[in-house]
Amino acid sequence: MDMEIKKLIDLIGQTSADAWEITEVKTHGWEFYFIRHRLDQNRLVRTTHTTVRIFRKIEDGKLLGSASEEIPPTASDEEALRILHALSERAGFVRNPAYTLLDPGEETALSGDAGSKTALPGASGSETAPSKGSGAEGGSVKNESSVSDIARNFIGTMEEIPESADADLNSYEIFANVREVHFVNSNGIDKVETYPDSMLEAVVNARDKGREIELYRICHMGSCDRENLTAELVNAMRFGRDRLKALPMPKLEKIPVLFTTSDAKEICRFFTDRMSASFKAQGYSDFEVGTPLFGGQMESRVTVEAVKSLPNSSCNRGFDAEGALRRDAVLIREGVPEQFLGDRQFSSYLGLKNSFMPGNYRLSGGTYSEEELRKGDYLEAVEFSDFQVDALSGNLAGEIRLAYWHHGKEVTPVTGGSISATLLEAGKTMKLTRALRQYDNMEIPAAIRLEDVSVTGVDDKTE
Amino acid sequence: MKAPFSKYLTEIAPALKSMAASLMEEYEYVSVLSTDSVGFMARVSQRAKSIRGRTMTTERGTVVRVLKDGLYSEYAFNEFDPGRAEEMAEEIRKGLRDQTELMKSSGVKPYETEALSDESAELFVEMETGSLPEECDFDELLKKLTSISDEAVKLDERVIDCPITAQSTHVSKLFFTKNRDLRQSYVYSEAALMPVARGNGRSEMSYAGISGRKGPELFDELRAKVSYAVKAVGDQLTADRVTPGEYEVITSPEITGLIAHEAFGHGVEMDMFVKGRALGADYIGKRVGSDLVTMHEGANCAVNVTSYAFDDEGTLSGDVTEIDRGILKGGICDALAAKRLGTQPTGNGKRENFEHKVYTRMTNTVFDSGESSLKEMIESISYGYLLEGMDSGMEDPKHWGIQCMLLRGYEIRDGKLTGKVVSPVCMTGYVPDLLGSISMVSRDRMIFGNGGCGKGHKEWVKVADGGPYLKCRARLG
Numbered sequence: 004m005d006m007e008i009k010k011l012i013d014l015i016g017q018t019s020a021d022a023w024e025i026t027e028v029k030t031h032g033w034e035f036y037f038i039r040h041r042l043d044q045n046r047l048v049r050t051t052h053t054t055v056r057i058f059r060k061i062e063d064g065k066l067l068g069s070a071s072e073e074i075p076p077t078a079s080d081e082e083a084l085r086i087l088h089a090l091s092e093r094a095g096f097v098r099n100p101a102y103t104l105l106d107p108g109e110e111t112a113l114s115g116d117a118g119s120k121t122a123l124p125g126a127s128g129s130e131t132a133p134s135k136g137s138g139a140e141g142g143s144v145k146n147e148s149s150v151s152d153i154a155r156n157f158i159g160t161m162e163e164i165p166e167s168a169d170a171d172l173n174s175y176e177i178f179a180n181v182r183e184v185h186f187v188n189s190n191g192i193d194k195v196e197t198y199p200d201s202m203l204e205a206v207v208n209a210r211d212k213g214r215e216i217e218l219y220r221i222c223h224m225g226s227c228d229r230e231n232l233t234a235e236l237v238n239a240m241r242f243g244r245d246r247l248k249a250l251p252m253p254k255l256e257k258i259p260v261l262f263t264t265s266d267a268k269e270i271c272r273f274f275t276d277r278m279s280a281s282f283k284a285q286g287y288s289d290f291e292v293g294t295p296l297f298g299g300q301m302e303s304r305v306t307v308e309a310v311k312s313l314p315n316s317s318c319n320r321g322f323d324a325e326g327a328l329r330r331d332a333v334l335i336r337e338g339v340p341e342q343f344l345g346d347r348q349f350s351s352y353l354g355l356k357n358s359f360m361p362g363n364y365r366l367s368g369g370t371y372s373e374e375e376l377r378k379g380d381y382l383e384a385v386e387f388s389d390f391q392v393d394a395l396s397g398n399l400a401g402e403i404r405l406a407y408w409h410h411g412k413e414v415t416p417v418t419g420g421s422i423s424a425t426l427l428e429a430g431k432t433m434k435l436t437r438a439l440r441q442y443d444n445m446e447i448p449a450a451i452r453l454e455d456v457s458v459t460g461v462d463d464k465t466e
Numbered sequence: 467m468k469a470p471f472s473k474y475l476t477e478i479a480p481a482l483k484s485m486a487a488s489l490m491e492e493y494e495y496v497s498v499l500s501t502d503s504v505g506f507m508a509r510v511s512q513r514a515k516s517i518r519g520r521t522m523t524t525e526r527g528t529v530v531r532v533l534k535d536g537l538y539s540e541y542a543f544n545e546f547d548p549g550r551a552e553e554m555a556e557e558i559r560k561g562l563r564d565q566t567e568l569m570k571s572s573g574v575k576p577y578e579t580e581a582l583s584d585e586s587a588e589l590f591v592e593m594e595t596g597s598l599p600e601e602c603d604f605d606e607l608l609k610k611l612t613s614i615s616d617e618a619v620k621l622d623e624r625v626i627d628c629p630i631t632a633q634s635t636h637v638s639k640l641f642f643t644k645n646r647d648l649r650q651s652y653v654y655s656e657a658a659l660m661p662v663a664r665g666n667g668r669s670e671m672s673y674a675g676i677s678g679r680k681g682p683e684l685f686d687e688l689r690a691k692v693s694y695a696v697k698a699v700g701d702q703l704t705a706d707r708v709t710p711g712e713y714e715v716i717t718s719p720e721i722t723g724l725i726a727h728e729a730f731g732h733g734v735e736m737d738m739f740v741k742g743r744a745l746g747a748d749y750i751g752k753r754v755g756s757d758l759v760t761m762h763e764g765a766n767c768a769v770n771v772t773s774y775a776f777d778d779e780g781t782l783s784g785d786v787t788e789i790d791r792g793i794l795k796g797g798i799c800d801a802l803a804a805k806r807l808g809t810q811p812t813g814n815g816k817r818e819n820f821e822h823k824v825y826t827r828m829t830n831t832v833f834d835s836g837e838s839s840l841k842e843m844i845e846s847i848s849y850g851y852l853l854e855g856m857d858s859g860m861e862d863p864k865h866w867g868i869q870c871m872l873l874r875g876y877e878i879r880d881g882k883l884t885g886k887v888v889s890p891v892c893m894t895g896y897v898p899d900l901l902g903s904i905s906m907v908s909r910d911r912m913i914f915g916n917g918g919c920g921k922g923h924k925e926w927v928k929v930a931d932g933g934p935y936l937k938c939r940a941r942l943g
Binding site: 032033034035036037038040041042043044045046047048049050051052054068069070071072073075076077086090092093094096097098099151154155158159162173174202204206208215216217219221256284285286287289348349352388389391393395396397398400401402404419420421422423427457458459460461 | 474478506511512513514515516517518519520524526527537538539540541542543544545546561562564565566568569571572573574575576577604605608626627629662664667668669670671707710711740741742743802821823857858859860862864865867868869871890892894922923924941942943
């Protein structure tokens with residue numbers, strides 16, 4: 004345990020705290036901003052953020068309050084103690100039903116499942132060497148040891164993206180980060196891990212005679228995944244060329260819509276959000292354990308899992324924000340909710356044991372091939388301005404920047420207009436492919452088909 | 467009272483200047499932005515409460531910007547020992563040298579840019595506030611928020627919860643170069659209540675917010691929003707789906723603000739001009755809206771959550787007329803983009819925090835008021851909707867598309883509200899068509915500073931926007 008954390012623990016001892024958590028995140032980031040392959044700016048980020056959460060028992064322990072704040076690394080002992088006293092006082096006003104912090108004893112029962120590939124120190128709180136590059140587990144991605152290696156791979160990858168006169172990269176931003184997280188609580192939990200957490204933002208242009216359009220991509224990943232990144236950007240250029248040929252969205256009224264790109268993640272989040280302990284405990288989710296979704300009417304009976312590790316996910320972390328071990332767990336099995344998962348507070352309110360906040364998810368359960376989902380007339384929506392699914396209401400909507408209208412034997416690129424539906428109805432006839440595809444921390448069906456989606460055409464007029 | 471400037475920044479300023487002086491020996495331009503902003507977010511619902519000492523803009527750290535051989539580089543850090551300023555300067559030099567080595571070995575060429583101007587200036591501003599977040603009585607605040615949440619739930623049996631967030635931030639920023647020394651401090655606050663209701667086989671949430679360059683005393687204004695927000699969520703529960711099509715609509719001031727933000731807010735962020743990513747660059751001096759459309763952008767054109775004295779590059783705040791009676795006059799610009807475009811910065815260079823890069827960003831983006839009343843506007847519509855309740859929006863500066871996700875539309879038939887409600891509403895269109903169709907503008911005007919704005923899908927900053935009621939034609943779905 005480093006000196007700063009030990010010092011903070013000593014200072015907390017001078018307050019009226021009944022329990023505490025400390026989370027320290029050290030970031031080493033290299034950033035490169037390009038305009039058409041010319042370097043606009045380079046940046047280096049070196050920070051340490053230490054957040055302390057103080058807990059106070061209220062009314063003889065029937066209630067538990069907490070308050071949190073960052074203690075700047077530049078804070079003097081006097082300033083740190085002032086903040087900690089303030090947190091202790093504030094916590095006494097936060098009157099929540101009692102719950103407990105993670106205890107090492109709870110993890111003993113899970114030890115057989117504790118095969119996280121990240122380094123986990125013992126309950127004694129001894130210092131443990133952090134693991135390297137956990138984000139690259141199980142994938143074909145090179146396990147880089149330093150932020151400079153990750154940045155170098157990004158730069159090299161972007162230089163080699165195949166471009167042409169009619170489609171190229173307008174600009175891109177590389178964010179290569181290696182983070183070290185150290186979590187300690189007053190029950191003796193003491194965990195450290197290091198992981199890569201990177202991001203690339205790219206703007207792709209496509210052009211024809213006198214006209215240019217752009218498409219936007221933001222890709223999160225552990226370290227640089229050359230193969231998938233290249234595929235994503237090459238595909239974006241193809242969509243760009245097709246958007247130049249696209250016709251205004253016709254008046255289609257209602258039509259099946261096929262989701263084959265990362266926007267499909269939003270549909271999956273409807274299920275993961277509704278299976279979160281906080282959503283359930285606050286009364287926002289009407290999903291019930293053991294009760295089939297949508298009254299049992301489901302064309303594809305979805306299975307939703309929390310997954311400890313996915314290849315090169317930026318969320319491959321051995322423990323969550325409260326120190327709980329992450330593991331594989333089923334949330335929904337074949338259309339029937341099995342368990343909610345979430346933080347300590349709301350999990351406690353629901354009576355959940357061994358709960359945790361997942362980092363990665365898998366949604367499966369499809370029985371269809373992609374060819375089967377492509378039968379009949381349908382709209383394949385591949386680019387939205389901002390596709391959204393509201394987990395509370397189930398409403399989904401988005402303005403279309405590019406879709407392929409499959410009608411008869413023709414495929415017509417179309418643009419403009421919008422789609423809307425509610426998953427509470429559309430979920431009943433939703434069809435999923437067997438084949439899955441991964442987008443950072445979510446592995447989801449390669450294609451999702453929703454029936455009877457309302458489409459607003461560009462030329463739709465009323466009176 | 468004055469919002470006091472950070473004692474911490476005052477204490478470390480001499481050491482930071484010593485560090486910068488060392489860097490100036492190697493670099494052609496050196497600027498330092500150091501921040502110390504504190505605040506809190508309190509959250510109350512029927513089932514849980516929390517207090518965090520963190521908001522979108524709380525931070526303490528420093529970012530150094532340097533120029534060498536035409537390339538701008540930055541080093542952001544939050545561990546600084548005033549007794550070791552020279553060591554920090556050396557760490558910065560070494561870190562940036564390591565990056566330079568990588569760039570050279572990768573064959574990367576810089577986008578060469580001249581040195582920023584460094585005209586002499588000194589500023590020390592402590593803005594007025596009613597109170598400070600550091601001195602908030604949290605016992606009283608949580609009781610107040612809890613009673614407001616309880617009141618909302620009691621108003622309508624269908625309301626199952628009413629989460630409330632209240633946050634307040636005391637911002638202190640120090641910017642200096644060789645010739646400039648700018649210091650500012652101010653307090654802004656915001657709060658929102660979000661009734662959640664269930665009925666008719668549906669679950670819905672509505673929203674009402676308040677914001678201002680004020681201290682936690684702002685939260686006393688929240689109770690007045692309860693009945694509006696509860697009625698709104700009840701309306702959504704019984705709403706129908708809108709029949710897709712193009713309609714005559716009246717946008718409420720918050721929707722008007724969303725249009726301002728998405729249409730010609732992002733559309734004239736001039737760092738996008740540098741990249742050739744904004745159609746607006748080709749339309750300066752040309753018509754983009756009806757004669758009734760005048761739009762301003764700048765920290766000085768309203769007093770709200772982002773009304774600062776200088777931006778994160780040390781440019782004094784401004785007030786830009788972006789559209790004057792339908793004609794696009796100009797855009798907003800950060801200092802680097804201005805240098806590249808041969809124009810002047812407008813005080814719109816903003817960072818998410820010291821760890822992030824500067825981009826051209828909005829502050830207050832507002833439509834000017836007009837001559838009509840809301841009543842006259844409703845009476846002028848034979849079939850259309852009064853649109854209320856902002857959810858989100860998305861810009862498309864390259865193609866001038868606009869997407870606004872809205873919560874409610876109130877039907878108007880033959881000049882009267884019928885009581886029929888549609889929800890949700892996805893409003894889309896082509897910006898010049900939308901602004902060109904504005905045929906009536908109301909006399910009143912409101913500005914909203916809740917929430918945040920991203921550049922693409924990242925770089926979140928505080929913004930405010932608003933305006934009057936607008937009558938226009940829009941596509942709804």
